Amino acid sequence: MGQNGSLIDWVLTRLRGYPRPALERMRLSHRSTPDNGLMIQFFTWDSKHPNMSWWQHFETEVPRLADLGVTQVWLPPPNKAMNETGQGYDAYDLWDLGEFDQKGVVSTRWGTKDQLVHAIEVAKAHGIDVLIDAILNHKIGADRTETFEAVPVDPQNRLRDLTPPREIEGWTAFDFPGRKNHYSTFKWTQEHFTGLDWDHKKRLKGVYRIVGGSHKGWSKFVDSELGNYDYLLGADIDHRHPDVRQDIFAWGEWVLKTTGGAGFRLDAIKHIDRYFLLDFLKHVRRATGREDVFAVAEYWSANVKLIKPYIYVFQGLVTFFDVPLHHNFYRASKAGARYDLRTIFNDTVVKFRPGDAITFVDNHECQIGQSLESWVGANFKIVAYALVLLRGEGHPCVFYGDLYPNEECYDARVANALQVFMKARKLYAYGDRTDYFHSRNCIGFVRSGDAQHGGCAVLVSNADQGHGAQGVIHSVRMNVGTNVGPSTFNSMIGTGSVDVSADGWGTFTCLPGAVQVWVKNDFAP
Structure with missing residues (x-):
């Protein structure tokens, strides 16, 4: 392909079918369980704990994260930055994880190497894998x-x-x-x-x-x-230089073995020779003896057509953050009731290839004031999290800034709802899904459950919240399955219940601009 050639054209002329989806070949948890996997990005752009290092803070939160159903944690870059406050994206030395006196300090912004290794050991003891943020572009x-x-x-x-x-x-x-x-x-x-x-x-x-x-x-x-x-x-x-390749390949093997990390978040892959990255991942898999090494790539584009060829090229060794879905959420939060919820998954990675999609609502780069600012408004963010956590397609990633109090982007309503949805994902959101895309401002779906887990029924709305005060609410008839018999489904948000008939039908309601989740079992927060 020439310098001006189109990657899309290049792929389409050689297309022999897409590889098997990446997620089914990757480890999503430190333990093999029938429970849903769940990732969290455990930092914001300016994260700093007042009383302990960030690695120590993460370690103290591990039991709570496990209780909420988290099975993977994406930590910030562990490498030495260009100065003591650098987040690590300003990468100076990949081989210094907070161990050597460089740039005027031993510790990184996040802590020392020993603190990182110990925190990862604690995470693994709780069934949680840790992903290393790999800054390989510059x-x-x-x-x-x-x-x-x-x-x-x-x-x-x-x-x-x-x-x-x-x-x-x-x-x-x-x-x-x-x-x-x-x-x-x-x-x-x-x-x-x-x-x-x-x-x-x-x-x-x-x-x-x-x-x-x-x-x-x-x-x-x-x-x-x-x-x-x-x-x-x-x-x-220059990723074509043989000495560069040798050093970075060796680092990839070393950092996983040294820290106990389970895989990588790959930063800024738009700018990195894609064949180098493919060779890097193949090398790490061979060198560690692990064919299930997890990898997720940041290819920042709202255009799914530009991501599709990369999915092909990486041969099922990489998953991709669903940036197009994030941008749909962002546009929906700006448009309010004018946005047709029935189109929310159009032109997204999760719709095209759910087995290659890491779904998310926001992250550190979307925060207000950042170069990729596209912050999803709080009202719609609750809707968005219900969609990514409970529908069952893709592998979701929640954001520290939406779950933990912080000075940058915290909203208590979002955090409270997010905890409920994380619990619902862990306990109930299993089995086949049936969609009920009722209207432009209200869509619903039912998860049927499986042998180990109950199912759930969900409605989300982006209608004008003022309508609820006038007595106008959404009402959608959905079938939760004939196996439940006559039963009552209870609300996980607030109070209320729905009677379900012997043939599985019930009429579920939702206030405008709100989310409602029902489960057959009583919910104990």
Whole structure:
């Protein structure tokens, strides 16, 4: 495929059918149980605990998370950042997990290596796996500058050179003096990067493609946004360089064995050579002897057509955050009653390939003020969480900021509802699903249950809440299954019950703009 070629065209011309869905081949829990799996992103952008390290905070919350049905935790990047407050996305040294005196501190923002390892041990004892946030696209915070040839390119079209090659001074030498060759002796120089965004010699910001020597330019196997989306920020890693590949492959094996982690969240894959990532995952599986290593990729696009080819290319080794579904939630929260709930799953990963979808409502990058701001409003967020947690398709991920009190994005109503839905997922949301997409402002569904778990009936509404004060409520007739016999279904939200006939039919109600969940068994919060 040429540099300007379309990934979609490239895939379609070679399409031999999609691989088996990724989720059915991955471990979703540290224990093999018939219970639903559930992921939580255990941090917000500015997370900081006032009395303990973040790793210690996570450890203390493990029993509660297990009780709520969490089986996987996505923790923030454990690597040393460019400064002591860095979240880790400003990756300096992947091999320093808070163990060496580098960047003026031993601990990372989140804690020490020993605290991380101990917290993961506690999590596994409670049946919870931990995912390592892998920042493999770039490095930031070099130890010294180097002088080399580079070409400034148009930031809006990285395939267009602005001037001939010229000498620049860049922060590209990573010596890691504080680590003293522990774990890895590899030192990074300009030959291991494709580009950077700062000429220290002239104090000029831009996007510079490094040229000369063995440099091959931007990778062709990245997203085509901005002409070529290899470059994102910092010193952009050249994943084709054999020494780079060897070091990162070794790190992937080491970090899972060292920490006890069960898999990866892969950051910013739009910008990373996709064949490198595929080889990385294959290597880690072979080296650890685990064919069920979990991996979820962040490909940030609301257009499911752009994600489909990546699903094909990664051969069932990667799941994908359902960003299109998140954007549907975001648009629905803005549109209010004007949004047709019957279309909420249109053009999403979970509708196209539920076995490859990690569904979510919000995360740290969606928060207000962040570069990908698309925060789902509180009223609709409750609806959204009911849909991702209880319908049964995809593998859901809840957000720390929606569950735990914090100064950035907490809403007590959302947190209270979320806890109920997490409990309902753990105890009741099993078996086949029957949809009752009643009207544009009210949709419902029934989960039939299985031998070990009860089922549930759910209604969600985005109607104007003012209608409820006038006595207008949604009423939907749904069948919960002939196996339940004459029975009563009780509300998990507030009070109320629904009588179900011998043939399984009952009339379920919901206030405008609300969510209602019914279960046959009594609910004890």
